Amino acid sequence: MFAADWQFISAAPTIEVLPPMQGVEVALAGRSNVGKSSLVNALTGRKALARTSVTPGRTQELIFFRAQPELTLVDMPGYGFAKAPKDKVEAWTRTIRAYLRGRVNLGRVFVLIDARHGIKPVDEEILDLLDKAAVSYAIVLTKIDQVKPTAQPQVLAEAQEKIRRRAAAYPEIFPTSSNTGEGFPELRAAIARLVSE
Ligand code: GDP
Secondary structure: OOOOOOEEEEEEOOHHHOOOOOOEEEEEEEEOOOOHHHHHHHHHOOOOOOOOOOOOOOOOOEEEEEEEOOEEEEEOOOEOOOOOOHHHHHHHHHHHHHHHHHOOOEEEEEEEEEOOOOOOHHHHHHHHHHHHOOOOEEEEEEOHHHOOHHHHHHHHHHHHHHHHOOOOOOOOEEEOOOOOOOOHHHHHHHHHHHHHO
16 A cells, blocks of 8 residues: 555645545644654655655645545644744634544544654644544654653653543554654554555
8 A cells, every 4th residue: 555656636725625535534743843744755655755844834735645546645734833923823723623524534643743752732732623523543653763762661651641531532652763664564554454444
């Protein structure tokens, strides 16, 4: 599935212009600079599929990629950049909320969290949106190569503790590194399971 040739489908700045629903959709969300573009590139095995952002928070669109009819990958706009004006943040929240509520083929949202920083209040806000929209999600800890192996159990335990009290169904946590490829077999398998469900 992931070896297939991934195609860029479209970039939607608003929900009025989303592409037609097709197959299972899997979306990736995360703060600016969390490593989302790097993860999309590593996941699909393509170097320049997602733009690795130069300016944090530049990508304000939902970007759709497809490998085959059954699976669409959606790169959601990064959130939590400090300098964003209030009206921009509100517009972002409206778009994301509408997307989450209306996209019936959305199988799962993977929320990316920088393993060095853990789950922050701004991440809790998107988890709230997901809980309210009753969307299934999982946590991807990015840049795990930046955390010493001896400290990794603690990072995982803290993330587990933060999500334990919020979600009815206990979300999975995937420690990953786009640099070393750690965690990608597990992440790919989880996505493949969604398609075959
Ligand atoms: P985005 O803003 O979420 O799309 O983040 P990017 O993919 O542009 O990555 C932000 C920064 O983190 C870049 O300097 C990347 O090289 C770095 N980065 C991304 N993934 C990893 C990773 O797995 N390990 C390490 N050490 N750095 C990473």
